[in-house]
Amino acid sequence: MTSMALEGNARSQADWKMLKRLLVHVMRDKRLLLFALIAYPLDALAAILPPFLVRQILDVAIPRHDADLLLWFCGAYLATLFLEYGAGFASLYAMGILGQRGMQSLRRDLFAHVQRLPASFFDRNPVGRTLTRLTNDVEAVSDVFATGAVTIIADVLTICAVVGMMLWLDVRLTLLAFLVVPPLVLMAAVMQRYARISFREVRKHIARINAYLAEHIGGMGVVQTFRQEARTAQEFTKLSAEFRDANRDAIFYDAVLFAAVEAIGTAAVAVLIWFGALDMTTGIVGAGTLVAFIQYIRRFFVPIRDLSTKYTVLQSAFASAERIFQLLDERVTIVSESDAKPMEQLRHEVALEDVWFAYREPEQDADWVLRGVSLRVRKGERVALVGATGCGKTTILKLMTRFYEPQKGRVTVDGIDIRELELTSLRRAFAVVLQDVHLFSGTVMENLSFGADATPAAVEAAAKLVQADDFVRKLEKGYATEVAEWGANFSAGERQLLAFARAMVANPQVLVLDEATSNVDTETEARIDHALDVLLADRTAIIVAHRLSTVRKVDRIVVLQRGQIVEEGSHAELMRGDGLYKRLVELQFAEQMG
Amino acid sequence: MSGTPPSAMARLWRVARVHTRRWLWGFVLLLLTNASAMVIPQLVRRAIDDINASGVDAASLRDLAILMIAIAVAGAVVRSLSRIHIFYAARDVEMDLRNQFYAHLTRMPASFFQRHPTGDLMSRATNDLTQVRLFLGPGLLNMVNTAIAYASALPLLFTLSPKLTAITLAIYPPSFFVVQRVSRWLYQQNLAQQAQMGKVSNFVQESLAGAHVTRAFGREQHQARRFEELNAGLYAINAKLTKVRAVLFRLVTALGSFGVLLAVMVGARDVLAGDLTAGELVAAVEYMALLSWPTFALGWVLSMVQRGRSSMDRIDGILREEPTIRSGGLTPEAMDPSVETRALTIAFGERRALDDVSVRLLSGKTLGIVGPIGSGKTTWVRALLRLTEIERGQVFVGGHDIVDLDLGALRRMFGYVSQTHTLFSKTLAENVSFGDSAASVERIMRALTEASFERDLTALPQGLETPVGERGIMLSGGQKQRASIARALLIDPPILVLDDALSSVDTETEQRILGHLRRVRAGRTTVIVAHRVTAVQHADEIIVLDRGKVIERGTHKTLRAQDGAYARMAHRQELERAVEKSSLAPADKSSPIADAQARVTGGAR
Known part of the structure; x- marks a missing residue:
């Protein structure tokens, strides 16, 4: 086995562990979770019923000239509409709320943790970086819920339901329809890959523009005293053009993908007409089935198209979650021992006993800030x-x-090492x-x-x-x-x-x-x-x-x-x-x- | 051009007009896209009606299918091309506006940047510009598309079934107002969310900065409670947003389905009655489906238009501001490097930063300026370069009133090292050659040597090519100052101005740099602003400023002899140095590290 594979394995294990830690926060409300778990299949079910009912109307009620049956089907259609709207809303809402509560709890834990971190942590880490963990990174994880990327599992459910329904309606038509679909899905997948790469480029370039702008707005005085207005404007124009070009790629892939989705239904219908015509003339397949198939193919394709966007959101969420847990795993080095005694009334003295201290691991003599300091402060002094x-x-x-602990020597209160005090x-x-x-x-x-x-x-x-x-x-x-x-x-x-x-x-x-x-x-x-x-x-x-x-x-x-x-x-x-x-x-x- | 300022939209139009060809292509292709989409339901209708009307031959159905595929492919091509053209055009306009914005900023004086903090300008150049681009790209595209879709689908639908047309008109147009309401609500909630996020972020930042206080008082619980209040507020808004998003998201699908249901209910009865064929009903349903997205999109776009307009107003607000420091027309061939201020008075609001300051610095001489913080030293220096607004008749360089001089010609005279020593996130070499990007490596090295940077150079990982990081974060304070000095020396300015440029280096380095300067700038005009007496003691003239006024002037010798502010300052600094020196005496105890080292290398030693 290559080391690459090992690494990949370790990585996915780490991802899995991270997911579990995240889920602990998200799944606090069991009732809401149950609610979402019930709503999702209902939503998938509601998504596959309307085309079926249209088929029933066109292929059953109309040929039979049965007005009562028509009314029945229409009623059923209206009912599924409510189901679709209701279950869809409920699942999105329940999952969204779960997510937001999870983020609230994650933020709470982070803040509490950061407060307990030792002063040396703050020496090593600028405030801005820690702030980013608590704000931007939590937001990136939260995006999974806000953008609906969390429905990625539900999407799979919907896709399966749609394919199942199509097979049940007509196996031959389904197979015919999928003559067109796989190549298109493949094309979409390739396009998405490029789209994702180009979006990454776009983000890189916008970050550059923003950094340049912020820096030069702050340093405009220097630009002006050195008379570099024209040159920096030229540099900026170049960055701007690079950003535009990166966007052009993204636009291209996006437009092609979008157009492909629009065309796919039509192409599938054409194939159905072409090959399915014989079936239809013999009356085995009605117009309703055809209409239903058109709608099913669309419902099949849309979640697949969105998959890559959702995947990107998930990826950035994972990257952020990794940074968040890194902070949460940062060790709290100065803590009360489990058997620590609370500090009571000072009776005699506070003392430093031959204390040696350096802010960082001392490598050279100059790193020592205190060199064997002994000091007694008596009560009242x-x-x-x-x-x-x-x-x-x-x-x-x-x-x-x-706030810090000495490398050598000890600090005492009435003779007790302060490390033994709460x-x-x-x-x-x-x-x-x-x-x-x-x-x-x-x-x-x-x-x-x-x-x-x-x-x-x-x-x-x-x-x-x-x-x-x-x-x-x-x-x-x-x-x-x-x-x-x-x-x-x-x-x-x-x-x-x-x-x-x-x-x-x-x-x-x-x-x-x-x-x-x-x-x-x-x-x-x-x-x-x-x-x-x-x-x-x-x-x-x-x-x-x-x-x-x-x-x-x-x-x-x-x-x-x-x-x-x-x-x-x-x-x-x-x-x-x-x-x-x-x-x-x-x-x-x-x-x-x- | 007319005298009245053009409106924001007129400015946008002027920029967009440059790309007319692209816009036209985009909209023509959009028209074709819609045309191709409108043909498909007709073909589907023919196929279904043919099938139902028995005796169909497979060959004609095959031809129909091939035609459909051809149209679908052609439709996909024109659709992607129309999107590409319109979105490209929107990005082009965005780029042009962004470039205009930056070019405009380069003309603005310091007072402008005090009025508009960096964050504000950044938000206009990013968030607002994005809103304008969304209005131009998806906004315009969807508006035009909706208009075309309605204009083409409605007549076709009408020929199929007037009844279904009536139903469509009854449901669809009102629904885009609903969508508009919901998306505006969504936008407002988004703003509220951002505001709350800002509060959380501020609180966290402040708590982190004050973590030592919280800790010292053992008040972690208290701070956690306060954080939780803000956190709960954030959750409340996020929960509301979740609800709005879920409603909006589901509204789209529900809208389409509801239209289909009504069409089928009404249409099927007509089919039963024989007024409509099954094929016609299917085609009608398809037309309604074609209208459902444009209907939704229009509602969404309407709120986008509002945002785009107000964002363009904010961008225009900046672009419309005229610089308060305008270049004069005078560009003398050669200028004498002398400086004079005559009764220079500069007030910021009520406070007089400079009050009647008259100073004359002759060509080749060195002027030293000392005084407490806020005494007007920097203001005086900045007035020379016209970095602050000044009146005519107060500042003269080379005998010319600087208000009459071309700004470029004036500033070419100076090499200015400010106390903030702003570096850019480029390499050290690029920073030093900032004033002349064509400078050779030899010139860069010479400037660095003159600024006493050469010893640090060997410690930098990539030497001259070391990236110094944002605002020079990779360098120490003293290194940043010396790099800034090198930057000014590189352009070999007729007048060198060091504005408290040596505060972050120790006295020894300061003396070394000043020694270098006295050699390379022998006989050149120099202004040194400093806190330390040692930095100005060799100057030909020293002025002492206090609260904007000159309170003492003379040479180091004459001022030291008086019992004035300068003499007191000098005395104190001498004492300070004495203490500094005594604190640097070697320690008499050995450290544990030295002990350990002694143990390890004991034998060898």
């Missing part, structure tokens, strides 16, 4: 981390809240206020309470304490004001105060704060300073500090350099020496003066 950019300050905060309870005990304040869409109130069990009054009280209350109240809708995307309707200082309020509402045991460096006006500066006092009162805190006013508030300052602790002590102690801290402070002063 406030510690500031200070150092130049990239010295590892923020990383320490991320390890304490178990994750959510650990993180709720440590409220983190980050440098870049992220606000969510929704009202100010929703942002401040952020899912916590806090009454509006409690939220407002917390906001008041950190002086965020008055500027919120000044807004037209107060706490009900919608936060714009990325919190754009608030100034940097206001966003900072809102983040403090959010942390106040969460009321953490340990405050973990990465101080913002952004420049704010002096009035806001004073407010932030005051808010920080409130926030730090009677609380254990670890702060990455940038402001001189902040380091003066803490009990101990830890100075980091290249992932190591180099100095420790109070502000006064450190200023007495001539270390890195003193130089940093001098710089800070200069910045605040200038």
Whole structure:
């Protein structure tokens, strides 16, 4: 056996597994599924009855001059019409709803999963890519239901029913009819193959045009300063022409296919007349059978024609499903162990014990961000981390809240490794206020309470304490004001105060704060300073500090350099020496003066 | 041309008119297609009536069959040709409009792109253009086809049976209004679905970006609940869409079948009464079947026409906008590379980005501009190239008021490196030679060397031919900046403008690049906008901008001596460098990797 065949085998097995996983989502509603399963055969049945009834009218009722029988057949025809419409609608609808519910459940699972993925996943994968999985890829799978590609199985049922009916009516005519049909089906199949290839080309070219357009609209300034307007227009015209040519191929195959479908009925009828004429003259086959056959041949051919479109939809759905499951299979590396204990009241200290950490698998010495850091923060103590950019300050905060795990050493709370603590309870005990304040869409109130069990009054009280209350109240809708995307309707200082309020509402045991460096006006500066006092009162805190006013508030300052602790002590102690801290402070002063 | 702006439809007509021959061929062939389709039921009628009227000979039936096949084949040929011609024409018009659209954009100034974000322009060039093309292709084809089908089938049906004709007219025409309603409903639901999808997408994007906050507060459940609300909303719209689609889909088949039923009910009685032959009834049923698709198609197409028109309006809205920066007529043979702004004032709304800025830069000199973010540095530089709207009498290049100058002639004077350093998704070589696609490899290499890129070149997998990816994503920030500088140096501009172009490189690289520049551009006009004092310290003149005003001017030496903003900035940056240097001191502890390496290679060492 060749490796190709093996690969193909593995691939179809993988497809089958994927289908099973998809079906789990789609088949949640058993009753609706049963409904669809009943409606499909009814639909197929309804599709084969009308031509038969027309034949009965033309070949039985009319020759017999039986008006009553005619009325009966007409009544039956009307009934099948309702059946066809009813069952057809029901099957499409039931399957569509099943599909949409399935997609809803898939989206729910994806979102929940993504939320549990470790921070390192987000370092490796840009937001846009993950977003595409949750939106475009789910949509592509959903298309299977929206475009009716899911009926591909039902189509086979209809085709079988049609052929069965034709054979039952007249075996010889059926065989005659199929003298014409197979070559046409074959031709259609070949055409479809080319059509599919050309559609793929079309998609490739439109993607190129869109990319070119987006890029050059964004870079129009460069195009203009380098006076390349004419040349880029020429390039664009070329892309445009290539796209048009790709479309011409697609149009050609599509038009030929369409015309062939229209011609096929006529050709089949002609053959029937030619060869079947003798039968008809002897009265064995009536005009009605002929009419019925014309309609059956059409009903046979249409699903075959649509097969390739449906196949394409299925293919792209499979490709998307593969990417979706890849994301779902992405391992959640940081989880609570099954025997994890919830974090209780902090009694003594939070500590880092000889911690070595690198963001990626360390290959060279420079990859290490922390190099054997040991740090103890006692209950009620406030510690500031200070150092130049990239010295590892923020990383320490991320390890304490178990956003990342150290390669060597451990992080403990009262001597217990935090890996043994339940994750959510650990993180709720440590409220983190980050440098870049992220606000969510929704009202100010929703942002401040952020899912916590806090009454509006409690939220407002917390906001008041950190002086965020008055500027919120000044807004037209107060706490009900919608936060714009990325919190754009608030100034940097206001966003900072809102983040403090959010942390106040969460009321953490340990405050973990990465101080913002952004420049704010002096009035806001004073407010932030005051808010920080409130926030730090009677609380254990670890702060990455940038402001001189902040380091003066803490009990101990830890100075980091290249992932190591180099100095420790109070502000006064450190200023007495001539270390890195003193130089940093001098710089800070200069910045605040200038 | 008349003075009033032509309407959107008139513009579409002007573009479509170019392809008149194609359109005409398409419609003539469509006529033939319908003619061939109309003959078939007549032949079927003759065959059936012949069979019923006993004493038929097989030979005449055979002839009939051969004729039918011939007509079917001919019909298929003209049908495909008519579709090909009409759809080709629609694609041609689409292409012409798209090209016009891009060419138009190249003439628009920056202010236009601020008013119309990329997403908006893209949507017009893609979604709206598709709607226009659908209106021209399937839309026109089906409209004309329906008209021809009705015009030819109805008289034929009438000669067979006036009664059946009456029935057809009673059912079919009203039904296309029903189809039109349903398809418009479908379209609206589609828009609603897209809007909801947009909300879901925004929420997901924001949640992903803020995942650290959610995590830090342990609020995953809360976010999942909010997502579920949006997700349920999306489901609700999708469920509605599913219903509409199912109705529409089934309506087509039901419509055709219902017509056949009525025809058979009424027709069969006539056959029984002897007023109609069986063959005539079959032919009549066939004619009605021929009309069922055009009837449905018309309803579908009517809503397509509306969408096509409003989309064309949106495209026309862009094409109708005139550029606010128009080229002057003056194209001097040679221009002195000197620059002057006289009391230049530029306001964006209320805010004055530049306030009374007078600067003179003589040929061959270097000007440095420093100042905080938003102080107007970039605005001043962009005014020189007329990338922003300016008044006459404020900016002069080579002694000419730039408003009078041809835009090409003006911009040819400059090599401009902006702070955004936009690269295109082509190869590095293509990006560097963007200003002169005919540049030799030697020239490209020289430009890269002058921009201190040559060392990075060896690290790139395909060297010069490395694709840099969308917006240069394959390159680091510093590499992007240096590639942009090389791009400007390649055209060897009389005036080089570096607009904060060195912010992403370290001080050492900055000094190396500036050193190169001082050599290759000795005696050439240069403008350097920077945050770092080190970047401008060698300039012949330095101006300090603050809130659009010149607050200090002089040389590095004189400014450093004053106790002004420049001196404070210089002092702070010196301290910063000192700290930077001390942080780069080697670590005294060895890392586990070094330990491991020592263990592995221990013997060898």
